[in-house]
Amino acid sequence: NAGVTQTPKFQVLKTGQSMTLQCAQDMNHNSMYWYRQDPGMGLRLIYYSASEGTTDKGEVPNGYNVSRLNKREFSLRLESAAPSQTSVYFCASINLLEETQYFGPGTRLLVL
Amino acid sequence: AQSVAQPEDQVNVAEGNPLTVKCTYSVSGNPYLFWYVQYPNRGLQFLLKYITGDNLVKGSYGFEAEFNKSQTSFHLKKPSALVSDSALYFCAVRDIEGTYKYIFGTGTRLKVLA
Numbered sequence: 001n002a003g004v005t006q007t008p009k010f011q012v013l014k015t016g017q018s019m020t021l022q023c024a025q026d027m028n029h030n031s032m033y034w035y036r037q038d039p040g041m042g043l044r045l046i047y048y049s050a051s052e053g054t055t056d057k058g059e060v061p062n063g064y065n066v067s068r069l070n071k072r073e074f075s076l077r078l079e080s081a082a083p084s085q086t087s088v089y090f091c092a093s094i095n096l097l098e099e100t101q102y103f104g105p106g107t108r109l110l111v112l
Numbered sequence: 113a114q115s116v117a118q119p120e121d122q123v124n125v126a127e128g129n130p131l132t133v134k135c136t137y138s139v140s141g142n143p144y145l146f147w148y149v150q151y152p153n154r155g156l157q158f159l160l161k162y163i164t165g166d167n168l169v170k171g172s173y174g175f176e177a178e179f180n181k182s183q184t185s186f187h188l189k190k191p192s193a194l195v196s197d198s199a200l201y202f203c204a205v206r207d208i209e210g211t212y213k214y215i216f217g218t219g220t221r222l223k224v225l226a
Contacts, residue, residue, distance in 0.1 A: 004155070031212050033214075035216075040121075040218060041218060042118075042202060042216045042217055042218035042219050043156070043202065043216040044216075045213060045214070045215075048212070048213060050211075050212060056213075058213065090155055090156070092155075092156075094212060096212065099144065099146075099161060099163065099206075099212075100158045100161070101148070101156070101158065101214070102158075103148075103155030103156040103157070104155050105153075105154060105155050106153075106154075106155055
Protein backbone atom coordinates (compact mmCIF):
# COMPACT_ATOMS: atom_id res chain seq x y z
CA ASN A 1 0.00 0.00 0.00
CA ALA A 2 1.25 3.46 -0.91
CA GLY A 3 -0.86 5.08 1.84
CA VAL A 4 -1.52 8.76 1.13
CA THR A 5 0.20 10.26 -1.89
CA GLN A 6 0.39 13.91 -2.89
CA THR A 7 1.47 15.65 -6.07
CA PRO A 8 3.37 17.76 -6.73
CA LYS A 9 6.03 17.75 -4.02
CA PHE A 10 7.08 21.31 -4.70
CA GLN A 11 5.60 24.15 -6.74
CA VAL A 12 6.41 27.77 -7.40
CA LEU A 13 3.57 30.03 -8.56
CA LYS A 14 3.26 33.67 -9.43
CA THR A 15 0.56 35.73 -7.76
CA GLY A 16 -2.74 35.22 -9.57
CA GLN A 17 -1.89 31.84 -11.05
CA SER A 18 -4.03 28.82 -10.34
CA MET A 19 -3.15 25.25 -9.52
CA THR A 20 -4.58 22.04 -8.14
CA LEU A 21 -2.94 19.92 -5.48
CA GLN A 22 -3.73 16.25 -5.84
CA CYS A 23 -4.18 13.72 -3.06
CA ALA A 24 -5.03 10.04 -3.19
CA GLN A 25 -5.29 7.27 -0.61
CA ASP A 26 -5.47 3.53 -1.10
CA MET A 27 -6.65 2.54 2.39
CA ASN A 28 -10.39 2.72 1.68
CA HIS A 29 -10.83 5.54 4.19
CA ASN A 30 -14.06 7.50 4.17
CA SER A 31 -12.80 10.85 5.44
CA MET A 32 -10.07 13.02 3.96
CA TYR A 33 -8.54 16.34 4.95
CA TRP A 34 -6.44 19.23 3.70
CA TYR A 35 -4.23 21.12 6.15
CA ARG A 36 -1.67 23.85 5.81
CA GLN A 37 1.38 24.10 8.03
CA ASP A 38 2.99 27.44 8.77
CA PRO A 39 5.78 28.22 11.25
CA GLY A 40 4.38 28.99 14.69
CA MET A 41 0.84 28.21 13.56
CA GLY A 42 0.84 24.44 13.65
CA LEU A 43 -1.54 22.63 11.33
CA ARG A 44 -4.72 24.37 10.32
CA LEU A 45 -7.61 22.64 8.63
CA ILE A 46 -8.58 24.07 5.26
CA TYR A 47 -11.33 21.68 4.14
CA TYR A 48 -12.37 18.18 4.89
CA SER A 49 -14.59 15.55 3.34
CA ALA A 50 -16.39 13.29 5.77
CA SER A 51 -17.42 10.93 2.99
CA GLU A 52 -17.53 10.70 -0.77
CA GLY A 53 -19.73 13.46 -2.15
CA THR A 54 -19.48 15.78 0.87
CA THR A 55 -17.09 18.58 1.73
CA ASP A 56 -16.99 21.08 4.61
CA LYS A 57 -14.98 24.14 5.50
CA GLY A 58 -12.32 24.07 8.15
CA GLU A 59 -10.58 26.93 9.94
CA VAL A 60 -9.01 28.64 6.92
CA PRO A 61 -11.02 27.93 3.74
CA ASN A 62 -10.79 31.34 2.07
CA GLY A 63 -9.00 31.25 -1.28
CA TYR A 64 -9.38 27.48 -1.69
CA ASN A 65 -11.80 25.05 -3.24
CA VAL A 66 -11.90 21.27 -2.99
CA SER A 67 -13.28 18.34 -4.91
CA ARG A 68 -13.87 14.86 -3.60
CA LEU A 69 -13.59 13.15 -6.94
CA ASN A 70 -14.25 9.66 -5.59
CA LYS A 71 -13.49 7.75 -2.42
CA ARG A 72 -9.76 7.70 -3.17
CA GLU A 73 -9.09 11.25 -4.35
CA PHE A 74 -9.45 14.67 -2.74
CA SER A 75 -8.02 17.69 -4.57
CA LEU A 76 -7.35 21.23 -3.39
CA ARG A 77 -7.53 24.12 -5.85
CA LEU A 78 -6.11 27.59 -5.58
CA GLU A 79 -7.97 29.72 -8.13
CA SER A 80 -5.83 32.84 -7.79
CA ALA A 81 -2.74 32.26 -5.70
CA ALA A 82 -1.57 34.89 -3.20
CA PRO A 83 1.74 35.16 -1.32
CA SER A 84 -0.19 34.44 1.91
CA GLN A 85 -0.82 30.96 0.55
CA THR A 86 2.87 30.14 0.65
CA SER A 87 2.89 27.13 2.94
CA VAL A 88 3.32 23.39 3.21
CA TYR A 89 0.11 21.54 2.43
CA PHE A 90 -0.73 18.16 3.87
CA CYS A 91 -3.45 15.78 2.88
CA ALA A 92 -4.67 13.17 5.35
CA SER A 93 -7.20 10.38 5.54
CA ILE A 94 -8.60 8.66 8.55
CA ASN A 95 -9.37 5.19 9.74
CA LEU A 96 -12.57 5.96 11.62
CA LEU A 97 -12.51 2.74 13.64
CA GLU A 98 -9.06 3.52 15.00
CA GLU A 99 -9.52 7.30 14.82
CA THR A 100 -6.04 7.59 13.36
CA GLN A 101 -5.08 10.07 10.66
CA TYR A 102 -2.61 9.07 7.96
CA PHE A 103 -0.74 11.94 6.37
CA GLY A 104 0.81 12.38 2.96
CA PRO A 105 4.38 13.65 2.52
CA GLY A 106 3.26 17.21 1.83
CA THR A 107 3.41 19.77 -0.97
CA ARG A 108 5.65 22.78 -0.50
CA LEU A 109 4.11 25.78 -2.26
CA LEU A 110 5.83 29.10 -2.84
CA VAL A 111 3.79 31.99 -4.23
CA LEU A 112 5.84 34.90 -5.50
CA ALA B 113 -14.79 25.71 20.70
CA GLN B 114 -12.27 23.00 21.36
CA SER B 115 -8.62 24.02 21.56
CA VAL B 116 -5.21 22.74 22.51
CA ALA B 117 -2.17 24.61 23.72
CA GLN B 118 1.46 23.58 23.61
CA PRO B 119 3.18 26.13 25.82
CA GLU B 120 6.75 25.30 24.79
CA ASP B 121 8.10 26.01 21.33
CA GLN B 122 11.17 23.90 22.02
CA VAL B 123 12.28 21.36 24.58
CA ASN B 124 15.90 20.32 24.97
CA VAL B 125 16.84 17.16 26.81
CA ALA B 126 20.00 15.09 27.14
CA GLU B 127 20.04 11.61 25.67
CA GLY B 128 19.05 9.05 28.29
CA ASN B 129 17.10 11.54 30.39
CA PRO B 130 13.32 11.47 30.69
CA LEU B 131 11.40 13.85 28.47
CA THR B 132 8.06 15.61 28.78
CA VAL B 133 6.26 17.59 26.09
CA LYS B 134 3.31 19.52 27.48
CA CYS B 135 -0.21 19.87 26.14
CA THR B 136 -3.31 21.36 27.69
CA TYR B 137 -6.76 21.28 26.20
CA SER B 138 -10.15 22.93 26.38
CA VAL B 139 -13.18 20.93 25.31
CA SER B 140 -16.85 20.67 25.97
CA GLY B 141 -17.79 17.08 26.51
CA ASN B 142 -15.45 14.12 26.58
CA PRO B 143 -12.00 14.82 25.16
CA TYR B 144 -10.52 12.82 22.30
CA LEU B 145 -6.79 13.57 22.48
CA PHE B 146 -3.90 12.67 20.20
CA TRP B 147 -0.17 13.04 19.74
CA TYR B 148 1.50 13.09 16.34
CA VAL B 149 5.19 13.37 15.43
CA GLN B 150 6.76 14.97 12.37
CA TYR B 151 10.28 14.15 11.29
CA PRO B 152 12.09 16.59 8.96
CA ASN B 153 10.52 16.87 5.51
CA ARG B 154 7.92 14.24 6.30
CA GLY B 155 4.21 14.13 7.00
CA LEU B 156 2.86 13.60 10.49
CA GLN B 157 2.76 10.16 12.05
CA PHE B 158 0.35 8.99 14.72
CA LEU B 159 1.91 8.28 18.13
CA LEU B 160 -0.95 7.65 20.54
CA LYS B 161 -4.46 8.63 21.54
CA TYR B 162 -6.76 8.89 24.51
CA ILE B 163 -10.43 8.20 23.95
CA THR B 164 -11.51 6.58 27.20
CA GLY B 165 -10.16 4.18 29.81
CA ASP B 166 -6.80 4.25 31.56
CA ASN B 167 -5.31 7.67 32.10
CA LEU B 168 -1.86 6.43 31.06
CA VAL B 169 -1.78 5.70 27.36
CA LYS B 170 1.10 3.87 25.71
CA GLY B 171 2.04 4.47 22.09
CA SER B 172 4.68 3.98 19.47
CA TYR B 173 8.47 4.21 19.97
CA GLY B 174 8.22 3.94 23.77
CA PHE B 175 6.17 7.11 24.20
CA GLU B 176 3.32 7.43 26.63
CA ALA B 177 0.94 10.18 27.66
CA GLU B 178 -0.94 10.88 30.83
CA PHE B 179 -4.49 12.20 30.68
CA ASN B 180 -5.25 14.44 33.65
CA LYS B 181 -8.85 15.61 33.69
CA SER B 182 -8.52 17.95 36.65
CA GLN B 183 -5.59 19.78 35.08
CA THR B 184 -6.96 19.41 31.52
CA SER B 185 -3.57 18.15 30.39
CA PHE B 186 -2.29 15.41 28.15
CA HIS B 187 1.51 15.52 28.45
CA LEU B 188 3.69 13.31 26.30
CA LYS B 189 6.45 11.43 28.11
CA LYS B 190 9.28 9.01 27.54
CA PRO B 191 11.48 7.54 30.29
CA SER B 192 14.73 7.68 28.33
CA ALA B 193 15.19 10.00 25.34
CA LEU B 194 17.03 9.02 22.18
CA VAL B 195 18.72 11.36 19.71
CA SER B 196 16.41 9.88 17.08
CA ASP B 197 13.41 11.23 19.02
CA SER B 198 14.36 14.73 17.88
CA ALA B 199 11.36 15.94 15.88
CA LEU B 200 8.32 18.20 15.94
CA TYR B 201 5.48 16.99 18.15
CA PHE B 202 1.85 17.98 17.81
CA CYS B 203 -0.98 17.56 20.26
CA ALA B 204 -4.49 17.42 18.79
CA VAL B 205 -8.08 17.25 19.96
CA ARG B 206 -11.16 16.19 18.10
CA ASP B 207 -13.50 19.08 17.46
CA ILE B 208 -17.18 18.97 18.21
CA GLU B 209 -18.28 15.55 19.30
CA GLY B 210 -19.88 13.72 16.43
CA THR B 211 -17.63 15.22 13.77
CA TYR B 212 -14.23 14.11 12.61
CA LYS B 213 -12.56 17.50 12.56
CA TYR B 214 -9.38 17.89 14.51
CA ILE B 215 -7.68 20.90 16.07
CA PHE B 216 -3.89 20.78 16.27
CA GLY B 217 -1.59 22.63 18.60
CA THR B 218 1.25 24.81 17.34
CA GLY B 219 3.82 22.09 17.85
CA THR B 220 6.83 21.60 20.13
CA ARG B 221 10.27 20.96 18.72
CA LEU B 222 12.09 18.33 20.74
CA LYS B 223 15.86 18.33 20.56
CA VAL B 224 17.68 15.43 22.20
CA LEU B 225 21.34 16.19 22.77
CA ALA B 226 23.97 13.47 22.59
